[in-house]
Every structure is written in C-alpha cells, then in structure tokens.
Amino acid sequence: MKLLKKGAEADIFETKWQNSKAILKIRKTKNxxxxxxxxxxxxxxxxxxxxxxxxxxxxxxPAPLIFFVDLKKSSIIMQQIPGKPIHDLPPSKIIPLTKEIGKLVGTMHKNGIMHGDLTTSNFILFKNIVYVIDFGLSQNTIKPEDHAVDLRLIKEILNSAHAKIMESAWKNFLSGYKSVVGNAKFSKITNLVSDIESRGRYATVV
Ligand SMILES: Nc1ncnc2c1ncn2[C@@H]1O[C@H](COP(=O)(O)OP(=O)(O)O)[C@@H](O)[C@H]1O
Ligand SMILES: [Mg+2]
Incomplete structure (x- = not known):
C-alpha cells in the first residue's frame, strides 16, 4: 500500500476497494x-x-463515500477524491473558491453540524466541485458559540497560510456563509467571532 500523506493525526494510504481507488485513513498512536x-x-x-x-x-x-469502517484498527476506507486540496492551489484560484467554502460551512451550521477542523487542507477541489473531508473533530451542535469557533479557525488559517489573499478570501467566505445562514444568524456568529478575538488579544497581553 502506498503512503499518500502523513496527516496531523492520521496516516493516509492509497488502496483499492472492489475496483475503485480508495483511501485508507488510519489514526496513529501518539506516544x-x-x-x-x-x-x-x-x-x-x-x-x-x-x-x-x-x-x-x-x-x-459533497464528501467521500464510506466503503468500510474498522473500529478495532481505527481505520476508515473511503472513496478517493482525486483532486487537489484548496490549500495547494494558486492564490488566484483560492480567492473565488472561498465563497463556495463559506456556503458549505453555512450549510453545515444551518443543519447543526460543526466541522471542528476548518483548514484549507480539508477541502478538495475535483472537477469544479469542492468536497469536504476530515470530520473526526466534528460535533452535532446548534450552539452559536461552537459555530463561531469554526469561523475563527478558518479565519486564522486564511491569515496564516494564505496571508497575501486574506482580505478578499475572508470577504468571499463571509459572503458565501451569509447567503446560506441569513442576516440574523450571520450577525450573531460574526459578533461572537469578534468576542473570541478580543478575548484572545486580552489573553496575550496579560
Ligand atoms: N478521501 C480522500 N480523497 C483524497 N485525499 C484525501 C482523502 N482523505 C484524505 N486525503 C488527503 O490526506 C490528507 C490528510 O487527511 P485528513 O483526513 O485531513 O487527516 P488529518 O486528520 O490527519 O488531517 C488530506 O489533507 C488530503 O490531502
Ligand atoms: Mg486534515
């Protein structure tokens, strides 16, 4: 089996399921x-x-299909999305896609799902469709505070990994998010994001 990626918490191998190319995600032991x-x-x-x-x-x-789950080995065999993580695309391609990412996140939140690890490596572009992966830290929650944590993380990632395009990427993300969740929820969540940020600043000063 070919090792494709060593992720933050799992190893990703290329494998086969029946005749389809598949991914084996196996969580690694932390010493x-x-x-x-x-x-x-x-x-x-x-x-x-x-x-x-x-x-x-x-x-x-859009998300990969699950083929097989082995709880003893903490492994999942799923459909391989043979595209590119958004993180690895050129900035000019990322900017318009952040609006789509905002819509996807809005749809999850509207349906009571917090992703929990919103980085640009967890979105894969394949044939013009953005797929979402890596749901190990997700939660079923309708708490606005939880949804704000999701937004805060993706904002932080845009700031650090995509600093040059941060402004337009964040603007697009918010416009996509707002178009799905509506004005009232949008204001509530973005205010909470500002609250988290001001607390963060205070914490670093002390
Ligand atoms: N179904 C999939 N199809 C294609 N690539 C995948 C798939 N699942 C994971 N990958 C690749 O492996 C990387 C790490 O997988 P991920 O599920 O995000 O694990 P981690 O929790 O370690 O971040 C992803 O960023 C992506 O590049
Ligand atoms: Mg990941």
Missing amino acids: YRNPLLDSKIHKQRTIKESQVLSQVKQIGI
Missing part, C-alpha cells in the same frame, strides 16, 4: 498519550468521522 485513552479517542473520532461523512451528504455537501 505521549496513555494507550487506553489513545485508543478510546481514536475509536470516538473514527465513529464520528464516518457518521458525519454520511450525514453531510444528505444535506448536499
């Missing part, structure tokens, strides 16, 4: 963690990821 706790966390995230991967497809979010 600094207690082994029992480690396997519990892995199991939880594997269950969550496979549940939410199927859930989001029902609300119109």
Whole structure:
C-alpha cells in the first residue's frame, strides 16, 4: 500500500476497494498519550468521522463515500477524491473558491453540524466541485458559540497560510456563509467571532 500523506493525526494510504481507488485513513498512536485513552479517542473520532461523512451528504455537501469502517484498527476506507486540496492551489484560484467554502460551512451550521477542523487542507477541489473531508473533530451542535469557533479557525488559517489573499478570501467566505445562514444568524456568529478575538488579544497581553 502506498503512503499518500502523513496527516496531523492520521496516516493516509492509497488502496483499492472492489475496483475503485480508495483511501485508507488510519489514526496513529501518539506516544505521549496513555494507550487506553489513545485508543478510546481514536475509536470516538473514527465513529464520528464516518457518521458525519454520511450525514453531510444528505444535506448536499459533497464528501467521500464510506466503503468500510474498522473500529478495532481505527481505520476508515473511503472513496478517493482525486483532486487537489484548496490549500495547494494558486492564490488566484483560492480567492473565488472561498465563497463556495463559506456556503458549505453555512450549510453545515444551518443543519447543526460543526466541522471542528476548518483548514484549507480539508477541502478538495475535483472537477469544479469542492468536497469536504476530515470530520473526526466534528460535533452535532446548534450552539452559536461552537459555530463561531469554526469561523475563527478558518479565519486564522486564511491569515496564516494564505496571508497575501486574506482580505478578499475572508470577504468571499463571509459572503458565501451569509447567503446560506441569513442576516440574523450571520450577525450573531460574526459578533461572537469578534468576542473570541478580543478575548484572545486580552489573553496575550496579560
Ligand atoms: N478521501 C480522500 N480523497 C483524497 N485525499 C484525501 C482523502 N482523505 C484524505 N486525503 C488527503 O490526506 C490528507 C490528510 O487527511 P485528513 O483526513 O485531513 O487527516 P488529518 O486528520 O490527519 O488531517 C488530506 O489533507 C488530503 O490531502
Ligand atoms: Mg486534515
């Protein structure tokens, strides 16, 4: 099996399922963690990821199909999306796609799903469609504070990984998000994002 990526918390291999190219995502053991706790966390995230991967497809979010889940090994075999992570695209391509990302995030939030790890590596562009992956940290929640945490993270990622295009990318993201969630929720969440940011600044000063 070919190792494709060493992710933050999992190894990604290219494999086959029946005749289709597939991805094997297997969560790796962290040496600094207690082994029992480690396997519990892995199991939880594997269950969550496979549940939410199927859930989001029902609300119109493009996401890989699940082929097989092995809870003992904390592994998932899923459809390979043979595109490119948004993170790796040239800036001129990323800017317009951030509006689509905003719409996708808005759709998840409107349906009570927080992604939990909104980085530009967790969106893959394939044949003009943006797919969402990596749902291991997602939660079923309608709490505005949780949704604000999602927005805060993607803003931080745009700021750090895509600093040159941050302004237009964030503007587009917000316009896509607003078009799905509506004005009232939009104001509520963006105000909470500002709250988090001001707390963050205060914390670093002290
Ligand atoms: N279904 C998939 N199709 C194509 N590439 C994938 C798929 N799943 C993961 N990858 C690739 O592997 C990387 C890491 O996978 P990910 O699920 O995000 O794990 P991690 O939790 O370690 O970030 C992704 O950024 C993407 O490049
Ligand atoms: Mg990831």
